[in-house]
Amino acid sequence: MKIRFASVVLMSVLAPAGFGEIRYLAARKLWRLEAGPVSYIIGVNEKNELQSIYWGRRLWRDDDLAAAHTNSEWASFDNYGNTTPQEYPGWGGGRYIEPCLKVTLADGVRDLVLHYVSYNIEGETLRIEMKDISYDLGVTLEYRVFPESGIIRKTATVHNRTRAPMTLESAQSGAWNLPRGEGYRLTYLSGRWAGEWQINREAIHPGMKVIESRRGNTSHQANPWFAIDADGRADEQTGRVWFGALGWSGSWRLSIEQTSHQQVRVTGGFNPFDFGYVLEPGQSLETPPFYAGYTEGGFGEASRILHRFERVNIMPGGATARLRPVLYNSWEATEFAVSEEGQKALADKAARLGVERFVMDDGWFGARNNDRAGLGDWTVNAQKFPHGLGPLIDHVNHLGMDFGLWVEPEMVNPDSNLYRQHPDWAMHFPDRPRTQERNQLVLNMAREDVKNYIFETLDRLLTENPKIAFLKWDMNRNFTEPGWPEAPAAQQKELWVAYTRNVYDIIDRLRAKHPKLEIESCSGGGGRVDLGILQRTEEVWTSDNTDAFDRLRIQEGFSLAYTPKAMMAWVTDVPNFNGRSTPLAYRFLVAMMGSLGIGGNLNRWSESDMDLASRMVELYKSIRATVQQGRLFRLFSPRDSGFTANEYVSEDGGQAVLFAFRSAQDFGYPPPAVRLSGLDEQAVYRVKTIDHKLAGVTETVSGAYLMNRGVDLRLGGDFDSTAVAFERQ
Ligand code: GLA
Numbered sequence: 001m002k003i004r005f006a007s008v009v010l011m012s013v014l015a016p017a018g019f020g021e022i023r024y025l026a027a028r029k030l031w032r033l034e035a036g037p038v039s040y041i042i043g044v045n046e047k048n049e050l051q052s053i054y055w056g057r058r059l060w061r062d063d064d065l066a067a068a069h070t071n072s073e074w075a076s077f078d079n080y081g082n083t084t085p086q087e088y089p090g091w092g093g094g095r096y097i098e099p100c101l102k103v104t105l106a107d108g109v110r111d112l113v114l115h116y117v118s119y120n121i122e123g124e125t126l127r128i129e130m131k132d133i134s135y136d137l138g139v140t141l142e143y144r145v146f147p148e149s150g151i152i153r154k155t156a157t158v159h160n161r162t163r164a165p166m167t168l169e170s171a172q173s174g175a176w177n178l179p180r181g182e183g184y185r186l187t188y189l190s191g192r193w194a195g196e197w198q199i200n201r202e203a204i205h206p207g208m209k210v211i212e213s214r215r216g217n218t219s220h221q222a223n224p225w226f227a228i229d230a231d232g233r234a235d236e237q238t239g240r241v242w243f244g245a246l247g248w249s250g251s252w253r254l255s256i257e258q259t260s261h262q263q264v265r266v267t268g269g270f271n272p273f274d275f276g277y278v279l280e281p282g283q284s285l286e287t288p289p290f291y292a293g294y295t296e297g298g299f300g301e302a303s304r305i306l307h308r309f310e311r312v313n314i315m316p317g318g319a320t321a322r323l324r325p326v327l328y329n330s331w332e333a334t335e336f337a338v339s340e341e342g343q344k345a346l347a348d349k350a351a352r353l354g355v356e357r358f359v360m361d362d363g364w365f366g367a368r369n370n371d372r373a374g375l376g377d378w379t380v381n382a383q384k385f386p387h388g389l390g391p392l393i394d395h396v397n398h399l400g401m402d403f404g405l406w407v408e409p410e411m412v413n414p415d416s417n418l419y420r421q422h423p424d425w426a427m428h429f430p431d432r433p434r435t436q437e438r439n440q441l442v443l444n445m446a447r448e449d450v451k452n453y454i455f456e457t458l459d460r461l462l463t464e465n466p467k468i469a470f471l472k473w474d475m476n477r478n479f480t481e482p483g484w485p486e487a488p489a490a491q492q493k494e495l496w497v498a499y500t501r502n503v504y505d506i507i508d509r510l511r512a513k514h515p516k517l518e519i520e521s522c523s524g525g526g527g528r529v530d531l532g533i534l535q536r537t538e539e540v541w542t543s544d545n546t547d548a549f550d551r552l553r554i555q556e557g558f559s560l561a562y563t564p565k566a567m568m569a570w571v572t573d574v575p576n577f578n579g580r581s582t583p584l585a586y587r588f589l590v591a592m593m594g595s596l597g598i599g600g601n602l603n604r605w606s607e608s609d610m611d612l613a614s615r616m617v618e619l620y621k622s623i624r625a626t627v628q629q630g631r632l633f634r635l636f637s638p639r640d641s642g643f644t645a646n647e648y649v650s651e652d653g654g655q656a657v658l659f660a661f662r663s664a665q666d667f668g669y670p671p672p673a674v675r676l677s678g679l680d681e682q683a684v685y686r687v688k689t690i691d692h693k694l695a696g697v698t699e700t701v702s703g704a705y706l707m708n709r710g711v712d713l714r715l716g717g718d719f720d721s722t723a724v725a726f727e728r729q
Contacts, residue, residue, distance in 0.1 A: 019034070019036060019147050020034060020035055020036055020124055020145050020146070020147020020148075021034050021124070021145075021147075022034070022121050022124065022125075022126045022143070022145060023121075024119065024121065025062055025065065028043070028065060028066065028067040029043055029044040029067055029068065030042070030043040030053065030065055030067065030068065031043070031119070031126060031128075032059075032062070032065075033126060033143055033145050033152060034058060034145065034147070035145035035146055035147050035149070035150045035151060035152050035293075036058070036146075036147040036148060036149065036150045037057065037058050037150045037295075038055075038056070038057065038058060038150035038151075038152070038293065038294045039054060039055075039056065039057070039058045039059045040054070040055050040143075040145075040152050041053040041054040041055075041059075041065065042068075042087050042128075043067060043068025044068060044116045045067075045068035045069060045070045045084070046068075046069065046070060047070055047080070047115075048115045048116050049070075049086070049113075049114070049115060049116065050086070050087035050088055050114070050116055050128065050130065050141075051068040051070070051084055051085060051086065051087055052085040052086065052087045052175075052177035053065070053068060053085075054179075055176065055177065055178065055179075055242070055294060056179065056240075056294055057294070057296065070083075070084045071083040071084045071261075074261065078096070078260065078261065079093075079094040079095075081093055081094055081095040081097075082094070082095060082096055082097055082259065082260075082261065083261050085177040085180070085263055085265070086100075086175065086177075086265075087141075087174075087175065087177075088100045088101070088114065088130065088139065088141055088156060088174060088175065089101075089114070089175070090102070090103070090112030090113055090114045090132070091103075091110070091111075091112055091170070092110070092111035092112040092113045093111065093112075093113040097257065097259055097263075097265070098172075098175070098208065098255045098257050098265070098267045099112075099170060099172070099267075100156065100170075100171075100172040100173075100174060100175055100267060100269070101114070101139065101156070101158060101168065101170060101171060101172065102168070102169040102170040102272070103137065103158075103166055103167065103168050103169065104166065104167045104169060105135060105137075105162070105164070105166050106162070106164030106165055106166060107164070109135070112132055112137065113132060113133045114130040114131065114132060114133075114139055115130060115131060115132075115133055116128065116129075116130055117129040117130055117131050117138075124144055124145045124146075124147070125142060125143065125144045126142070126143040126144075127140055127141065127142050127143075128140070128141045128143075135162055136160075136161035136162045137158070137159070137160060137161070137162065137166065138158070138159040138161055139156055139157065139158050139159070140156070140157045140159070141154065141155075141156050141174070142154070142155045142156070142157070146309065146313055148308075148312070149293060149305050149308060149309040149312075149313070150293050150294060150295070150305065151291050151292065151293040151305065151306075151309050151313075152291070152292060152293070153289050153290070153291050154173055154174035154289070154290045154291075154292075155173055155174075155286060155287055155288070155289050155290070156171070156172070156173055156174060156269075156286075156287045157284050157285065157286040157287070158171060158279065158284060158285050158287075159279075159283075159284045160279035160280065160281055160282065160283050160284070161281075161282070162281060163281050164281065165278050165279065165280050165281065165490075166278070166279050167276050167277065167278050167279075167490070168275070168276070168277040168278075168279060168285060169272060169275060169276060170269075170270075170272035170275060171269055171270050171272075171275070171277060171285055171287050172267050172268060172269030172270070172287060173246065173268055173269040173287040173288055173289065173290035174267075174268070174269070174287075174290050175265050175266065175267040176242065176244060176265065176266045176267075176290075176292050177263060177264070177265045178228060178242055178263075178264040178265070178266075179230075180261075180262050180263050180264075181230075181262055181264075182258070182262055183203075183230070183231045183232060184203075184204040184228050184229070184230060184231075184232070184258070184264050185201060185202065185203055185204060185228065185229050185231075185232035185234075186200075186201070186202055186203075186204050186209060186226060186227075186228055186256055187199065187200065187201050187226070187227040187228070187229070187299065187560070188200050188211050188222070188223075188225070188226050188227075188254075189222065189223040189225060189557050189560065189561065190211075190221060190222050190223075191220050191221060191222075191223075191526075191557075192220050192221060193220050193524055193525060193527070193544065194525060194543060194544050194545035194577070195220075195543075195545065195550075195554075196220045196223075196525060196526040196527075196542070196543050196545075196554060196557070196558075197223070197526065197542070197543070197553070197554045197555070197556075197557030197558045198553070198557055199553075199556065199557045199560065199639065203232060204228070204256060204258050204264055205258060206258045206259070206260055207257070207258065208255050208256065208257040208258075209255075209256045209257075210253060210254070210255050210256075211224075211226070211253075211254050211256070212251070212252060212253040212254065212271050212273070213250075213251050213252055213253075213271065214251050214271055214273050214274070215251065215478035215479060216250060216251055216442070216478050216479030216482065216496065216499065216500075217249055217250065217251075217475060217478060217479075217500075217523055217527055217528050218248075218249050218250075218252070218523070218527060218528045218529060218530045218533070219478070219527055220523075220524070220525065220526060220527045223529065223530070223561065224245055224246035224248065224252045224254060224268065224530050224531075225243070225244070225245040225246075225560070225561035226243065226244055226245075226254055226256065226266060227241050227242070227243040227299060227302055227560070228241070228242045228243070228256070228264065228266070229241045229242075229298075229299070234298045234299060235298050235299070236298050236299055236300040236633070236634055236635075236637075237297065237298045237300055237677070238296070238297065238298045239296070239297075239298045239299075240294070240295075240296050241294070241295050241296075241297075241298060241299060241301075241302045242292065242293075242294050243292065243293055243294075243295075243302045243305075243306070244266065244268070244290060244291055244292030244293070245290075245291050245292075245306070245530070245531050245561060246268050246269070246288055246289070246290050246291075246530060246531065246532075247288050247289040247290075247291065247314075247530060247531035247532040247534075247535065248269075248270070248288035248289075248500065248530060248532045249500050249503070249504075249528050249530050249532045249533045250270070250271075250496055250497065250499060250500030251270065251271035251273065251274075251496050252268070252269070252270065252271050252288070252530075253268065253269070253270070253271040253272065253273070254266060254267070254268040255267045255268070266292075268290050269287045269288060269290065270287060270288065270496070270497060271496070274482070274493060274496065275493060275496060276490075276493035276494075277493070277494050277497060278490050278491045278494065285497075288532060289531070289532075291309070291531060293305050293306070293309075299560065300632075300633055300634060300677075302560075303559055303560050303561070303632060303634075304631050304632060306561060306562070306563070307559075307562070307563035307564070307565075307631075307632065308563075310531065310534055310562065310563045310566070311563055311565055311629060314531055314534050314535050315534050315535070315537075315538065315563075315565075315566065316511070316518075316535070316536065316537070316538060317538075321538070323565075323624055323625055323628055323629075324538065324539060324565060324568075324595040324596075324624070324628055325356035325357045325402070326354060326355050326356045326357070326596050326597070326598075326617055326620065326621070327355065327356070327357040327358075327359055327404070327568070327570075327595075327596070327597040327598070328346070328347075328350035328353075328355040328357070328358050328359065328401075328597065328598045328599070328602075329359045329361055329472070329570060329597055329598075329599045330343060330346055330359065330360050330361045330599075331361035331362065331406075331599060332546070332570075332572050332573065332599045332600065332601065333346060333599070333600065333601035333602065333603070334346070334361075334363070334601070335362070335363065336362060336363035336368060336369050336370055336371075337363065337369075338360055338361075338362075338363040338364050338384055339384045339385070340384065340385050340386070340387070340391060340392050343358075343360055343392050344392060344395050345603065346358075346601075346602055346603070347392075347395060347396050347399055347401065348399065349602035349603070349605070349610070350399075350401065350598065350602060351399035351400060351401055352610065352614065353598065353602075353610065353613045353614050353617050354614055354617035354618060354621070355401055355598060355617070356400075356401055356402070357401055357402050357403075357404055357469065357470060358396045358399075358401045358402075358403055358404065359403075359404035359405065359406065359470060359472060360392070360403075360404070360405055360406065361406040361472065362406050362408075362474075363381075363384070364380060364381060364384060364385065364389070364405070364406075365377060365378050365379060365380060365381055366378070366379060366381060366416060366417070367381070367415070367416075368381065371413075371438050371439055371440075372413060372415060372439045373413050373415040373416060373439075374413055374415075374416055375408055375411045375412050375413040375416055375440050376411070376412035376413060376416040376417070376418030376419055376443075377416050377417050377418055378407065378409070378457050378458070378461055388465075389405075389465050389468075390465070393465060393467045393468070394467075397467060402467070402469035402470065403467055403468055403469055403470070404468070404469060404470030404471065404472060404518075404520075405461075405468050405470070405471055405472070406471075406472045406474060407458065407461075407471055407472070407473055407474065408473075408474040408475065408476060409454045409457070409458060409473065409506070410442060410443050410445055410454070410475055410503065411440045411441070411442060411443065411475070411476065411477070412425070412426055412440060412441050412442075412443055413439055413440050413441075414436070414439075414440075414441065415439075419441070424485075424486070425443050425444060425447065425449075425450050425453075426441035426442065426443060426444065427441065427442045427443070427444045427479060427480075427481060427482055427483060427484070427495070428441075428481050428483050428485070429481050429483035429485070430483070430485050432481060432483075433481075434480075434481060435480040435481060437476075437477035437478070437480070438476050438477055440476065440477060442477065442478075442479055442480075444484055444495065444499070445498075445499045445502045445503055445506075446484055446487075446494065446495040446498035446499045446502060447484070447486065448502075451502040451505065451506060454506055455505075455506045455509055455510065458471075458506070458510055459509075459510060459513060459514075462510065462513075462514045462517065463514075468517070469516065469517065469518060470517070470518045470519070470520070471517065471518075471519050471520070472519075472520045472522055472541070473507070473519055473520065473521055473522065473537070474522040474523065474524070474541075475522070475523040475524070475527065475528055476523070476524045477524070478527075479499075482495050482496065483495075500532075504532070504536065507519065507536045507537070508536060511536065518537075518538045518539075519536065519537040519538060520537060520538065520539045520540060520541055520568060521533045521534075521536075521537040521539075521540045521541070522540065522541035523541075524544060525541055525542065525543040525544035525545065526540065526541065526542050526543050526554075526558070528540070529542075529558075529562060529566075534562070534566060537566075538566070539565075539566045539567070539568045539595050540562070540566050540567070540568060541568050542554060542555065542558055542567050542568055542569060542594070545577070546570050546571075546572040546576060546599060547576040547577065547578045547580055547582075548571075548582045548586055548587040548590040548591070548719075549578075549580060549582060549663055549719070550578065551569065551590050551591075552590060552638035552644050552661060552663065553638045553639060555567060555569065555590070555593060555594060556634060556637060556638055556639070556644075559632060559634065563628075564593060564594045564595070564627055564628060564632060564648070565594075565595060565627075565628035565629060566595065567593075567594030567595055568594065568595050568597055569590065569591035569592075569593065569594040569595065569596065569597060570591060570597040570598060570599035570600075571584070571587045571588050571591045571596075571597070571598045571599065571600060571613070572587070572599045572600050573600040573601055573604065574587070582719040583719055583720075583721075584609055584612055584613070585612060585616070585691075585721055586661065586719045586720070586721040588612075588613070588616040588620075589616075589659055589661070589721045589722070589723050590661070590721075592616065592619075592620045592623075592627065592659070592723070593627060593646055593648075593659055594627070595628065596617070596620050596624070598613070615690075619690055619723070622725070623648075623655065623657045623723075623725055625650060625655075626648045626649065626650040626655045626656070626657050627648050627657065629650070629651060630648040630649050630650045630651060630655075630657075631648065631649045631650075631651070631678055632646065632647070632648055633646065633647040633648075633649070633676075633677040633678055634646055635647055635658075635674055635675070635676070635677065636660075636672070636674070638661070638663065642662065642663045642664030642665065642666065642718075643660070643661070643662055643663070643671050643672065643715075644660070644661040644663065645658065645659065645660040645661070645674050646658075646659050647659075647676055647677060647678070649677075649678040649679065653678075653679070653680060653683075653728060654727065654728050655725060655726070655727050655728070656676060656678070656679060656685070656725070656726040657723060657724070657725050657726075658674065658676065658711075658723065658724045658725075658726070659721070659722075659723050660674060660713050660715060660721065660722050660723075660724075661715075661719075661720075661721045662713075662715035662716065662717070662718070662719070662720040662721070663718065663719060664718050665716055665717050665718060665720075670712065670714075670715075670716075671712075671713050671715050673709070673710040673711065673712055674710050674711050674712075674713065675706070675707055675708065675709070675710035676706040676707050676710065676711070676726075677707065679703035679706055679707050679726070680703045680728070681702070681703045681704040681707060682702075682703065682704070683702070683703045683728050683729070684700050684701070684702050684703075684728075684729045685700065685701055685702070685703065685706065685726035685727060685728055685729065686699060686700050686726070686727045686728075686729055687699055687700065687701060687724060687725075687726060688724065688725040688726075688727065689722070689723075689724045689725075690722065690723055690724075691722055692714075693713055693714045693715060693720075693722040694711055694712075694713060694714075694722070694724050695711075695712040695713065695714050696711070696712055697711055700729065701726070706726065711724070
């Protein structure tokens with residue numbers, strides 16, 4: 001693996017000058033941001049305002065580019081601010097499009113017109129300073145190009161340089177303007193608990209489509225990612241796709257707008273709903289990062305660009321981060337009934353399967369025998385673990401696995417010592433009911449004392465048990481009554497931002513102090529998955545829905561935006577919560593398309609189940625580098641028929657792995673031939689099947705055959721599955 005990563009790094013070092021660069025064309029007042037295959041161009045127009053000029057495939061000729069020029073007004077109803085693509089518009093000066101910044105100044109003025117002041121280029125970062133036409137309200141726009149992926153990151157920082165407080169009512173990270181025109185199509189992700197990652201595709205028409213979370217965290221209901229294709233024509237392999245994602249785990253919003261002048265623009269940042277951020281004189285507010293890219297390789301290539309970008313540029317450890325270990329989690333086996341002996345027995349069995357990390361889930365602390373009590377009391381339950389966690393951790397370590405633990409630090413059960421001591425620490429409005437969800441309340445992490453207490457509690461847990469290698473960090477409800485009575489009334493809405501910042505701060509400090517610690521982000525499944533949390537966690541819990549058939553669709557949606565490396569997927573017992581039973585091999589192969597975990601009750605697995613599981617874990621270890629770090633091709637979608645196929649190709653092209661699932665057979669037809677992607681036509685590949693369900697093909701086969709003729713699979717009946725590896729000779 002090291003050799004492969006080294007060659008990637010080398011490639012970027014040796015890339016021709018100008019592969020990624022930012023230049024200012026002074027005569028035309030244009031900035032050219034070159035992010036590898038993508039150009040992004042901004043200009044200052046004759047009104048001294050910032051204008052979006054171009055975003056798409058890389059251009060090469062400066063002389064093709066004219067200076068920014070405002071369009072004329074459209075009668076007396078739409079001035080130039082509505083007819084000209086705005087790069088970072090304030091709400092004011094007659095603009096009716098979605099603003100990037102909306103403010104109320106101390107004297108009641110609510111008009112904001114931002115003019116260009118200066119710029120600065122440092123390597124791959126451009127900073128542009130803007131200022132209101134009369135008030136000392138400044139905005140720094142920061143652009144960073146990532147030439148290897150074509151991705152550009154935008155953030156905005158608002159500065160109050162006046163002598164009075166001001167209230168920001170909307171602070172967006174930026175707006176992305178697409179080439180003017182119609183016929184665009186939006187793809188976005190929606191869902192609910194146990195049904196996250198549903199793919200939606202719809203035409204963009206005049207008006208605005210909002211996808212958002214008002215819930216305090218990223219949410220199951222929508223995810224801060226979008227893809228827009230031109231003419232509604234893109235598919236997995238081809239087509240122009242503009243895509244982007246926000247790095248924020250609090251309330252967020254994406255507004256996808258087609259103006260009455262046929263300008264499609266995507267504005268994203270903090271959710272302006274119930275937003276009100278007071279900037280005192282001298283204070284600043286930085287918005288979340290907003291990342292976006294462009295490709296002509298369809299939705300498949302858009303995903304592959306993001307996957308690699310996340311692994312290399314976002315997630316902890318970057319390109320050199322290790323592969324995800326095979327994990328066992330106790331939740332579905334024991335729920336709250338954990339004990340030293342019970343966990344040791346499960347660990348013995350997990351170790352036999354080749355599991356590398358054993359995670360004890362909920363139930364180990366305080367009076368936590370069910371979901372009605374104990375959250376907040378992060379001390380080991382002495383009845384269940386009379387000698388602390390030490391003996392269990394040692395046992396797990398002796399079996400050759402490392403040890404992980406479940407925590408839900410942001411929450412409190414009213415039936416807990418913490419709540420009895422500090423009822424004010426829960427988010428609330430005074431003298432009003434506190435809505436409980438799953439019998440719990442949300443701690444007000446915006447408060448510094450609460451933040452410090454949670455940091456110290458987790459730090460103590462990790463210091464006293466230095467062999468805890470991994471935390472599954474859960475968050476099992478959304479905000480209600482988001483009050484912060486201790487803060488001045490005007491500042492209470494800052495809770496939305498401060499909460500998430502402080503959660504980030506705790507994780508960052510814990511990681512700095514315990515550098516070997518790894519973390520999984522969970523929020524009742526996939527409720528907190530975004531590029532902000534991925535910057536701080538090695539993996540995420542994809543969904544509490546572990547039904548392998550549903551998972552095919554869940555994982556497909558997830559993979560549009562996020563890397564399979566981060567996608568934790570467990571093999572669990574059947575019948576599952578849909579009442580459905582699928583064969584163990586099918587369940588394994590579905591879970592092996594991400595970061596493999598096992599969550600079944602191993603005490604109930606037969607010897608033949610254990611044998612099959614051991615073989616599957618062994619197989620997974622031989623392909624996991626390809627699955628976790630390779631290029632994913634979604635060949636057949638589970639949304640189209642009862643047949644699904646996904647292929648992963650390692651970055652160096654040395655291995656390809658095909659997974660295929662026959663979830664339902666109809667009319668006795670055989671499955672369609674599967675033509676592979678991303679191989680070398682001239683190369684010969686050695687075939688490795690696990691179950692001889694590959695028809696016709698002999699021991700070796702050419703890339704040309706695999707990509708053009710394709711392979712036939714002997715899959716029949718319901719819930720049949722197979723995996724085939726192709727190794728380049
Ligand atoms: C959430 C998680 C589950 C499990 C339970 C424990 O629902 O998503 O995986 O950890 O909490 O209470």
